[in-house]
Amino acid sequence: MICVDEDPALEAAPRWLGKAFAPAQVPPTDGDLRLIGPMQLATSGARVLRRHRLRAPDVPCVVLTPDDAELELVRACFREGAADVLSLSEAPGELAVCIRRTLDARALERRDREDTAALAAELGKRARELQEMVTQVRLAYDHTLGALVAALDLREEATANHSARVALYALMLGLRAGIDDSGTLRDLYHGSLLHDIGKIGIPDAVLLKPGELSDPEWEIMRGHAKLGGDMLDGIAFLRGARDVPLYHHEAWAGGGYPHGLEADQIPVSARIFAAVDSYDAIRSWRPYKPEHTYSDAVPMLHRVAGRRLDPGMVELFLDQAPESWDWLAGAATEAQTFGDAMAACRECMARGGRSVGK
Numbered sequence: 001m002i003c004v005d006e007d008p009a010l011e012a013a014p015r016w017l018g019k020a021f022a023p024a025q026v027p028p029t030d031g032d033l034r035l036i037g038p039m040q041l042a043t044s045g046a047r048v049l050r051r052h053r054l055r056a057p058d059v060p061c062v063v064l065t066p067d068d069a070e071l072e073l074v075r076a077c078f079r080e081g082a083a084d085v086l087s088l089s090e091a092p093g094e095l096a097v098c099i100r101r102t103l104d105a106r107a108l109e110r111r112d113r114e115d116t117a118a119l120a121a122e123l124g125k126r127a128r129e130l131q132e133m134v135t136q137v138r139l140a141y142d143h144t145l146g147a148l149v150a151a152l153d154l155r156e157e158a159t160a161n162h163s164a165r166v167a168l169y170a171l172m173l174g175l176r177a178g179i180d181d182s183g184t185l186r187d188l189y190h191g192s193l194l195h196d197i198g199k200i201g202i203p204d205a206v207l208l209k210p211g212e213l214s215d216p217e218w219e220i221m222r223g224h225a226k227l228g229g230d231m232l233d234g235i236a237f238l239r240g241a242r243d244v245p246l247y248h249h250e251a252w253a254g255g256g257y258p259h260g261l262e263a264d265q266i267p268v269s270a271r272i273f274a275a276v277d278s279y280d281a282i283r284s285w286r287p288y289k290p291e292h293t294y295s296d297a298v299p300m301l302h303r304v305a306g307r308r309l310d311p312g313m314v315e316l317f318l319d320q321a322p323e324s325w326d327w328l329a330g331a332a333t334e335a336q337t338f339g340d341a342m343a344a345c346r347e348c349m350a351r352g353g354r355s356v357g358k
């Protein structure tokens, strides 16, 4: 519907518009297009267009000016949003064409807007679906890793649940050390879970030998670090976690393996892991040693701090209340995924856990 302003100059509008566009007496907000005549312009100038835009921003306007209208008035009409401006003498031949052009352009704009909105909605839906798939894949990875690690721990009967425990301890110590990037924490957790994955490649005759290992056997055993690093290097999802398996037997003062690095040359994730791995080994029963209490472990850790272990990490570890580590050891039996492990660390922190005397 074409909404034509009441204006004596527009009385011939039905003839100019022809059969295709019947003028209608409806408010400008209800029409498809508004035709503004010279009378409104004489009263309000181009401000009539500004007022119209505020009331009916989606209804385009075509303006008919007197033949002697100033160029500045025409410019002002366009500035205020006129879709087109014609002089009265042009109206008989041009008005219908002009209105068709304006309505077609509006229809195209509307379709573009609708297409863009539909595309944005579809993209949002796909992004949510993708995020859900990533979450599911991560969960599947975590559960697969959990099964693999449990199988590894079972191979060495004495170390049952050791990997889940040290991974949780390492995550906690990493958080205490100020690591806050979730990707780095995830790598630390997975690397700690899989720290001895390289032992898959060590023959049972060496790995499970009850007695002392010979020098060549030790050489084979030490190969598990490089083997583990290489294995994770070959898995895109775990590449960032390779530092723990590769460097967890390096020593702060040097002399470790496989590369004999020292101090800060050793990646921080491996230094964190080495501290918690030593603690767990001290507290655990092994065929060749009894389990020790936390109080026994403190001087034992102090003795190796600065030699095998990063003294800063040992200090940070002992700064945490002893009950925290016991609580985490219990939580490790339940933590199946990185998300579970993070939740356990947060709960442990929320329970307090600063050391006695601090």
Ligand SMILES: [Fe+2]
Pocket: 195, 196, 224, 248, 249
């Ligand atoms: Fe190892």
